[in-house]
Amino acid sequence: MEEGPGTSGSGSRVPTVVQAAACLLALAASAAxxxxxxxxxxxxxxxxxxxxxxxxxxxxxxxxxxxxxxxxLAVPPLLTLLPLLVPRRAAWLAGIICCALLFGFIALATATVGWFYLPALAAAVVAVFLRNAARAARNPKAG
Structure with missing residues (x-):
């Protein structure tokens, strides 16, 4: 049986790369x-x-x-790093929870530096959607 795109190899690394980009964006925002x-x-x-x-x-x-x-200021980088540290099976759920917490942090810090973290949040949300698509490709429902 052939594997579809996104089930193994470089296709499954895309969410990880996007999540790593979110972490780098959060670090850059904290530095700024x-x-x-x-x-x-x-x-x-x-x-x-x-x-x-x-x-x-x-x-x-x-x-x-x-x-x-x-x-x-260490909270957003840690929230974007956490989905990279958990096992792959838990990364999707960890990504959702961390995105929600990062959104809450941004909402609370909007008057000061919260806006700096919007690009990191956007990248983290994209990573969650890509992980969900990869999960769906790996586990097709029997019909």
Whole structure:
């Protein structure tokens, strides 16, 4: 019996490659959030009776926040990495759960850096759909 496309070989690797791309996109988004100037800080100083002096400075998130900011920024890369670490049989379900959690993270962080992770979410969703198609090709229903 011949194997169809997507059942073995390079065709079954496509979801893994797309999931790896999602992980790289999430890492790039976290790096951009940390190192691009995204915080504007205004300082007002002066003495009584004098005109106040204002200075505006743009800071990176890493400069403006304590080191604990690394913890929430590690969540999206970990969520996109998890489907790559579980066994292939569980990768589809893990992908769905991680996409839902990543969507929730983006929704909660929309006011700050959530938008940075939309490309990673899109790639992760594509990987889930490709895994579903590969599963359907491997396990055709007997009719």
């Amino acid at each position: 959030a940390l190192f691009l100037p995204t915080v504007v800080q205004e300082t007002v100083s002066g003495s009584p009776g004098a005109e106040p002096e204002r200075s505006i400075e743009t800071l990176t998130l890493l400069q403006a926040s304590p080191g604990t900011i690394l913890i929430p």
